[in-house]
Amino acid sequence: MNDADPPSSDSRLQRWPWWPLLPLYPYGRRVSLLREVIAGRVWCFEQLHGVWYVAVPIRMTVLKVEGGLLLYAPVPPTAELLIGLRALAEQHGPVLSIVLATSSGLEHKLPVAALARAFPKATVWVSDQQWSFPVPLPSSWLGLPAGRTKVLFRDGLPHQDQLVWVPLGPIDLGLGTFHEIACIDLVTGSLLVTDALVTISATPPTIFDLDPAPLLFHGREKGSEAMINTPDLRLKGWKRIVMFANFFRPESVHIASLADLFLDAMAADQANPRNHFALYPFRWAPCWEEKADQFINHGDQIAPFRLAPVLERLVFVRAKQFYLDWLRALAKQTTIKSLISAHYSAPQSISGNNLDGYADHIDATDWAPSQGSWQLLAEIDQTLIRLHVVP
Numbered sequence: 228m229n230d231a232d233p234p235s236s237d238s239r240l241q242r243w244p245w246w247p248l249l250p251l252y253p254y255g256r257r258v259s260l261l262r263e264v265i266a267g268r269v270w271c272f273e274q275l276h277g278v279w280y281v282a283v284p285i286r287m288t289v290l291k292v293e294g295g296l297l298l299y300a301p302v303p304p305t306a307e308l309l310i311g312l313r314a315l316a317e318q319h320g321p322v323l324s325i326v327l328a329t330s331s332g333l334e335h336k337l338p339v340a341a342l343a344r345a346f347p348k349a350t351v352w353v354s355d356q357q358w359s360f361p362v363p364l365p366s367s368w369l370g371l372p373a374g375r376t377k378v379l380f381r382d383g384l385p386h387q388d389q390l391v392w393v394p395l396g397p398i399d400l401g402l403g404t405f406h407e408i409a410c411i412d413l414v415t416g417s418l419l420v421t422d423a424l425v426t427i428s429a430t431p432p433t434i435f436d437l438d439p440a441p442l443l444f445h446g447r448e449k450g451s452e453a454m455i456n457t458p459d460l461r462l463k464g465w466k467r468i469v470m471f472a473n474f475f476r477p478e479s480v481h482i483a484s485l486a487d488l489f490l491d492a493m494a495a496d497q498a499n500p501r502n503h504f505a506l507y508p509f510r511w512a513p514c515w516e517e518k519a520d521q522f523i524n525h526g527d528q529i530a531p532f533r534l535a536p537v538l539e540r541l542v543f544v545r546a547k548q549f550y551l552d553w554l555r556a557l558a559k560q561t562t563i564k565s566l567i568s569a570h571y572s573a574p575q576s577i578s579g580n581n582l583d584g585y586a587d588h589i590d591a592t593d594w595a596p597s598q599g600s601w602q603l604l605a606e607i608d609q610t611l612i613r614l615h616v617v618p
């Protein structure tokens with residue numbers, strides 16, 4: 228039994244009216260990787276998204292629940308994704324629930340309307356205090372279907388016999404709120420998180436096997452170098468993408484002069500859209516890899532996951548206790564075995580001890596620093612304060 232629209236709607240769903248407005252990689256050629264994480268119970272659909280080849284995985288998790296499926300953290304429902312999802316629905320039951328568990332994450336919010344149209348019988352669950360910028364719009368204008376959209380906690384919780392829901396926030400950001408709700412599947416011990424915890428693996432996630440271009444682009448020292456698919460270039464590219472995605476302007480990179488940039492591009496054997504016409508403006512200092520390795524999970528950190536710096540410095544900078552309380556509430560859930568977050572790598576084996584240990588570590592160390600690679604994030608925060616954008 229499948230409750231999705233007929234296949235003829237696929238092409239319509241692919242034509243995102245907004246994507247040409249945003250310089251988002253992969254520019255409408257999005258591929259989806261379906262992975263079965265726990266046989267017959269948990270699956271992930273992964274895609275790449277980003278800007279200027281700074282592309283990181285974004286992930287929707289599919290859970291088997293009583294009578295059908297639940298989708299957590301929507302991703303764009305391309306034709307390829309819908310084929311995979313319909314195949315799961317044929318085997319395991321219809322899509323019953325679509326969950327947008329964040330009030331602020333635009334990349335998770337944008338796909339909800341199209342996914343809801345593809346599964347017109349599913350209930351859409353959203354975290355409270357959804358918001359839009361620059362104009363506050365009502366939920367129906369954001370594409371959330373009237374009549375079958377419910378707010379988590381306010382209107383109840385889906386599949387409570389199997390799932391535990393643990394809220395983080397809401398935290399007042401001035402323009403709106405940060406409000407995220409983690410989901411724990413008691414059957415498999417999976418902890419589903421949208422943005423508030425990530426595992427940044429030491430090697431590139433598998434999705435890059437389908438499309439290594441972002442890794443090869445950033446693995447080079449100059450634009451004139453060829454984007455040759457080697458393990459070394461892929462690894463360097465991954466580490467640099469991690470630094471860009473987390474800090475925007477890592478301390479160990481500087482921008483080439485225009486003369487250097489264009490002279491180098493003219494020396495290239497190939498100049499095409501794939502290598503951005505041989506223009507690569509970033510120059511990395513010799514120490515860059517050491518700094519990246521301090522940040523990436525090599526198995527020797529306090530915990531195999533972390534809060535992304537952009538959230539630590541811009542969202543939780545004055546709300547550390549909210550975050551600690553949430554970690555400790557999760558740590559009490561003794562069934563947790565693995566973390567599946569909506570970005571970077573998953574699944575990651577974890578335990579309550581990991582969550583408590585990370586909370587202790589945060590409590591004992593500097594929070595939201597302003598030095599080194601954190602400097603740009605700190606400047607953004609200070610600017611928002613000066614403009615009275617954040618309270």
Ligand SMILES: [Fe+2]
Binds near residue numbers: 332421
């Ligand atoms: Fe996100």
